[in-house]
Amino acid sequence: MAIKYGRPIELREVSRREGAAVPHALDLTVRPRRNRKAEWARRMVRENVLTTDDLIWPLFLIDGHDKREHVASMPGVERLSVDQAVREAERAMKLTIPCLALFPYTEPSLRDEEGSEATNPNNLVCQAVRAIKKEFPDIGILCDVALDPFTSHGHDGLISDGRILNDETVAVLVRQALVQAEAGCDIIAPSDMMDGRVAAIREGLDHSGLSDVQIMAYAAKYASAFYGPFRDAIGSAKTLTGDKRTYQMDSANTDEALREVELDIAEGADMVMVKPGMPYLDVVRRVKDTFAMPTFAYQVSGEYAMIAAAANNGWLDGERAMMESLLAFKRAGADGVLSYFAPKAAEKLRSQG
Numbered sequence: 001m002a003i004k005y006g007r008p009i010e011l012r013e014v015s016r017r018e019g020a021a022v023p024h025a026l027d028l029t030v031r032p033r034r035n036r037k038a039e040w041a042r043r044m045v046r047e048n049v050l051t052t053d054d055l056i057w058p059l060f061l062i063d064g065h066d067k068r069e070h071v072a073s074m075p076g077v078e079r080l081s082v083d084q085a086v087r088e089a090e091r092a093m094k095l096t097i098p099c100l101a102l103f104p105y106t107e108p109s110l111r112d113e114e115g116s117e118a119t120n121p122n123n124l125v126c127q128a129v130r131a132i133k134k135e136f137p138d139i140g141i142l143c144d145v146a147l148d149p150f151t152s153h154g155h156d157g158l159i160s161d162g163r164i165l166n167d168e169t170v171a172v173l174v175r176q177a178l179v180q181a182e183a184g185c186d187i188i189a190p191s192d193m194m195d196g197r198v199a200a201i202r203e204g205l206d207h208s209g210l211s212d213v214q215i216m217a218y219a220a221k222y223a224s225a226f227y228g229p230f231r232d233a234i235g236s237a238k239t240l241t242g243d244k245r246t247y248q249m250d251s252a253n254t255d256e257a258l259r260e261v262e263l264d265i266a267e268g269a270d271m272v273m274v275k276p277g278m279p280y281l282d283v284v285r286r287v288k289d290t291f292a293m294p295t296f297a298y299q300v301s302g303e304y305a306m307i308a309a310a311a312n313n314g315w316l317d318g319e320r321a322m323m324e325s326l327l328a329f330k331r332a333g334a335d336g337v338l339s340y341f342a343p344k345a346a347e348k349l350r351s352q353g
């Protein structure tokens, strides 16, 4: 059977001859199905399109050389040594993915209470930024700013008596942003949810002659169960004590998301992000409609894992579910998506020409 665009050609609606008698014919003037009768007709009225320009590809880094390690809870995703990350950057260039996001798996021996490795100008992230930029200066690189990959307790900030300290943490985040920007990173993406960090980072960058470095603020980041596999990937799943509800947002709220976004824009964010993605599409839509800012969504590890696991079990058509999930972000008003599906989706988009 000939298959095109995933459905049997035999199912195409055959045009009916005028005047032909149809039993039980309804007297309908409006028949919305007319605009869906063939692929060319659907293409004509399609409201949203996904392109490779919409994709940001998150990569996980590990120490070593020529090393790739599977992340068990994220089938198809690997931790990469810096040389392998450079190879993936080349793949991203060929696939016309505009931007990579880098996340380190930090050796346990380098993690401490203060997350000191975050401000080491030669840490894994900074090494990867330099190596990728040296070979592929034309690909964008986004670096996360938060302490969780570097702290022994797995929290995004400094802790005292069980409290995550805001202002003290912000001072460290500014130093983290500066080492990454000095290594050549193009976009600083604070994901820590401390108050006032965007303004402090903007000021730090500007005072260091780095005023061209953009800020994509994880402005509305929710305390979510969907981050589980990411914590597995960066090695903080086992060490994380408690949860992040005193700094990340309550999943019950959307007005609060608007206030958070408004603050980050006022503090100098060039782009804003909502995270997680699919369970929070209502927030993406409200943010886009309210602020008309470049608005991004993060299709997080748990969202990826759900689709990948169901597909691996044969319960979902993985490719179709991937493309449908990514298009949903465009429909909700997002300008782009951080997604672990980025390379697969880009391959699919390019094969469709």
Ligand SMILES: NCC(=O)CCC(=O)O
Pocket (backbone or CB within 6 Å): 144, 146, 191, 226, 227, 228, 229, 230, 231, 299, 300, 301, 302
């Ligand atoms: N700051 C980056 C993340 O927390 C990512 C979460 C995920 O992919 O689950």
Ligand SMILES: [Mg+2]
Pocket (backbone or CB within 6 Å): 193, 194, 195, 196, 219, 260, 263, 264
């Ligand atoms: Mg905030």
